[in-house]
Amino acid sequence: MLAPSRILRPxxxxxxxxxxxxxxxAKARSMIEKGSTSFTAASLIFRxxxxxxxxxxxxxxRRCDDIADGQTLGGELGDQSDLQxxxxxxxxLTRRALEGQPTADIGFDAFGQVASEVGLTYEDADEVIKGFELDAxxxxxxxxxxxxxxxxxxxxxxxxxxxxxxxxxRDSHEVLDRACDLGMAFQLANIARxxxxxxxxxxxxLPQEWIARADIPPGEHMKPPYRFATAALAxxxxxxxxxxxxxxxxxxxHLRFRQRWAILSAARIYGAIGRKVRDRGQLAWNSRVYTSAPEKVWHVFAAFWEALVNRPFIPAEMPRYGLHDFASPAIAPPPPLDDEG
Known part of the structure; x- marks a missing residue:
């Protein structure tokens, strides 16, 4: 017999x-191992x-990206209908996960778990989701x-x-700014590749202004006559x-040693992908660019010594754009003014 609705509990x-x-x-580990060998290699260094x-x-x-692009673990782009x-x-699903409710999806339940452990909010997640909205x-x-x-x-x-x-x-603005820089570096490499x-x-x-200044007709940047110009933009x-x-x-x-080692490993591995794209020029898209297993091992060892010495050089020019240019005030409040400000 069905229970009366008045005794059912949420x-x-x-x-x-x-x-x-x-x-x-265990499921999350399987997803990263299948979805990104680069991030898997770096993640194993953490405690x-x-x-x-x-x-x-x-x-x-990974699940957000797959849902938005109709992919499976970052594979080929699928059906692009009803993106919104x-x-x-x-x-x-993200809201439900943060409320501690079951979502029937490993990726979102995983987010609910980690969010409860480190204090992530919907506002944090929404900064990422806004990227999917742009594509949609x-x-x-x-x-x-x-x-x-x-x-x-x-x-x-x-x-x-x-x-x-x-x-x-949350109030470690300098470290969070630089963490944002690393993510943006990864994405620039992804776009070029x-x-x-x-x-x-x-x-x-590619920015439309860049394409126009390179005299590439709209939508033609991957056509053979314009590959050389596109390689310059890449x-x-x-x-x-x-x-x-x-x-x-x-x-x-500013991170602890093993954290620093893992982050520098990821930076080296992904940076190598970007530099391969640049080095190959107009041939960069004849086959997918990646780093081999031996190359990953080399970058991990090189990152170990870099993390051990821990003396990063000061760049001659810092990036023009970063966290405080784009994040909502709830995520990145303006840094305090200096004495002259």
Missing amino acids: TMAAAGGGRMRAPLV KGTRERVWLLYAWC GRVRGIKA NGWRPRTEEDLMRYCYHVAGAVGVLMARVMGVP DLDEDDAADRCY ARLIDRMEQHEDAARLGAA
């Missing part, structure tokens, strides 16, 4: 939607507690500032979440990547 809130933490961590939280956060990022509906779904609305960057705004939302904001997972306080894949999906993240992306990468090292210097 689902009790519980971190991770009520899932047991250990199986949730156990941080490593597991990194995996949980990655699982949410997918973003609404991401928002609803068919947005394309007109200027370099537009490009960097996109990079902030889809990756810089993830860098900030990653720093919070590692225990960086994936120009052909994005073009096939009718997406382009090199420009990697130059920006290196600025953010160098700035990120200043923030890594």
